[in-house]
Amino acid sequence: MAFLDFNHERFKPGFEITSTFVVTNNYRMKDTEITNLLHNANLRVTKSRKEVLQALSETGDQAISSNEIEQKLSEIDRITLYRILKAYEDAGLVHSIADGTGKKKYAMCSSNCSEGDHQDNHVHFYCRVCDTTSCLNVVIPTNLKFPTNYLVEEQQFVVSGICKDCHNQ
Amino acid sequence: MAFLDFNHERFKPGFEITSTFVVTNNYRMKDTEITNLLHNANLRVTKSRKEVLQALSETGDQAISSNEIEQKLSEIDRITLYRILKAYEDAGLVHSIADGTGKKKYAMCSSNCSEGDHQDNHVHFYCRVCDTTSCLNVVIPTNLKFPTNYLVEEQQFVVSGICKDCHNQ
DNA sequence: ACAAAGATGCAACTTTGTTGCGTAAGGGGG
DNA sequence: CCCCCTTACGCAACAAAGTTGCATCTTTGT
Numbered sequence: 434m435a436f437l438d439f440n441h442e443r444f445k446p447g448f449e450i451t452s453t454f455v456v457t458n459n460y461r462m463k464d465t466e467i468t469n470l471l472h473n474a475n476l477r478v479t480k481s482r483k484e485v486l487q488a489l490s491e492t493g494d495q496a497i498s499s500n501e502i503e504q505k506l507s508e509i510d511r512i513t514l515y516r517i518l519k520a521y522e523d524a525g526l527v528h529s530i531a532d533g534t535g536k537k538k539y540a541m542c543s544s545n546c547s548e549g550d551h552q553d554n555h556v557h558f559y560c561r562v563c564d565t566t567s568c569l570n571v572v573i574p575t576n577l578k579f580p581t582n583y584l585v586e587e588q589q590f591v592v593s594g595i596c597k598d599c600h601n602q
Numbered sequence: 603m604a605f606l607d608f609n610h611e612r613f614k615p616g617f618e619i620t621s622t623f624v625v626t627n628n629y630r631m632k633d634t635e636i637t638n639l640l641h642n643a644n645l646r647v648t649k650s651r652k653e654v655l656q657a658l659s660e661t662g663d664q665a666i667s668s669n670e671i672e673q674k675l676s677e678i679d680r681i682t683l684y685r686i687l688k689a690y691e692d693a694g695l696v697h698s699i700a701d702g703t704g705k706k707k708y709a710m711c712s713s714n715c716s717e718g719d720h721q722d723n724h725v726h727f728y729c730r731v732c733d734t735t736s737c738l739n740v741v742i743p744t745n746l747k748f749p750t751n752y753l754v755e756e757q758q759f760v761v762s763g764i765c766k767d768c769h770n771q
Numbered sequence: 772a773c774a775a776a777g778a779t780g781c782a783a784c785t786t787t788g789t790t791g792c793g794t795a796a797g798g799g800g801g
Numbered sequence: 802c803c804c805c806c807t808t809a810c811g812c813a814a815c816a817a818a819g820t821t822g823c824a825t826c827t828t829t830g831t
Contacts, residue, residue, distance in 0.1 A: 477796085477797055477798075477807090477808065477809065478797075478798095479796075479797075479808095479809065479810080481809085481810075482809085498787095499787080499788085500786080500787080510810065510811050510812080511787095511788095511811095512788090512789085512790095512810085512811070512812080513809075513810055513811065515787090515788065515789080516809080516810085517809090520809095529702075531700040531701065531702040531704075531760075532700065533698075533700040533758065535700075535704075535706070535786090535787085535818080535819080536786090536787075537704070537787090537788090558752065561755075582766035582769060582770070583727060583761075583763065583764070583765060583766055583769065584763040584764040584769050585761055585762075585763045586730075586762060586763035586764070587702075587761070587762045587763065588759070588760070588761050588762075589702065589758070589759070589760045589761075589762075590757070590758070590759050590760075591700075591757070591758045591760075592752075592754055592756070592757050592758075593754075593755060593756045593757075593758075594752065594753040594754045594755035594756065595752070595753040595755070596752060597751035597752055600751060600752065600753050601751070646776090646777065646778065646827085646828055646829075647828075647829095648778065648779080648827070648828075649827095650778085650779075651778085667818095668818080668819085669817085669818085679779065679780050679781080680780095680818095680819090681779085681780070681781080681819090681820085681821095682778075682779055682780065684818090684819065684820080685778080685779085686778090689778095704787080704788075704817090704818085705817090705818075706818090706819095
């Protein structure tokens with residue numbers, strides 16, 4: 434856990450991003466992969482749960498809302514979906530983003546998103562043209578000089594504007 | 603406007619915060635001040651609008667929800683309040699924060715928050731204990747090395763955890 | 772003071788999200 | 802393979818946030 438004390442220390446996060454920006458794959462997971470993922474997370478394997486993970490893996494780095502998942506799956510119950518997403522978030526399989534649109538967006542955690550004390554420490558981008566939120570493969574460094582008094586548990590860095598696809602038109 | 607291109611340039615914002623963390627005043631604005639503020643923003647001066655600005659100025663650096671404002675004012679219509687807040691946001695008098703709670707929080711813009719192309723470029727902190735969101739007097743620098751392709755218009759940096767008051771107990 | 776422009780207030784509605792509870796299904800033990 | 806406990810599902814009902822339309826009232830420039 435990092436500490437904040439803006440009175441005594443400089444707030445100098447010192448971004449030093451080493452990774453370049455690469456769009457993560459829109460990989461359609463195999464059934465066995467999904468089952469293993471659920472097993473490892475101590476979650477029961479059900480039809481709905483597998484479908485939700487499937488849907489999230491297909492969208493890749495693009496974060497989608499509960500409603501969008503519901504439409505992709507058509508058969509799933511709305512309330513069940515909420516509960517599944519909550520379970521996934523608690524388990525660290527999925528992270529949610531408040532992108533300013535008022536709707537929570539969900540995306541699969543990448544492998545570097547550790548369970549338990551899991552932080553979603555990458556930058557998100559919201560495009561106001563195509564109304565999509567995506568995960569950028571750019572990590573908010575955890576070695577920020579956060580001083581005392583404030584206990585920092587999570588950080589969300591959402592950049593909004595126009596994404597590369599919409600901007601090139 | 604800054605540009606993003608994670609392929610060619612390092613995402614190296616290079617935080618260099620010069621201001622220290624100081625809680626801004628919970629200053630109760632005078633009636634004439636409020637009137638001037640509205641005039642300068644080309645907004646009509648009405649009872650409700652003055653009261654909303656009053657309420658927001660009283661909370662100071664603490665961002666509050668539409669609902670909280672409604673309760674402080676008791677007489678105001680819920681829908682009118684939404685419209686007032688929208689008008690204030692458009693005019694650059696007020697900025698909103700998506701702190702992850704699902705409710706939009708509002709706070710007055712400080713003087714360095716320029717109108718028009720107004721960015722709310724300071725860090726926000728959400729405390730999960732007292733359930734409050736506050737503006738930190740710490741600015742996200744605008745000289746981030748944002749390269750091409752992505753057009754960056756706004757940035758929101760929300761840090762959450764436990765605030766100094768709740769942590770010292 | 773008048774008239775146009777704009778703000779207000781009410782109704783009705785949509786969307787998002789939550790809670791409770793009976794039923795169905797998963798999965799470990801025998 | 803079946804039983805049974807635990808957990809997930811699905812429905813209803815509800816709560817809260819936010820939007821739209823429209824008639825009425827208020828502000829403000831002339």
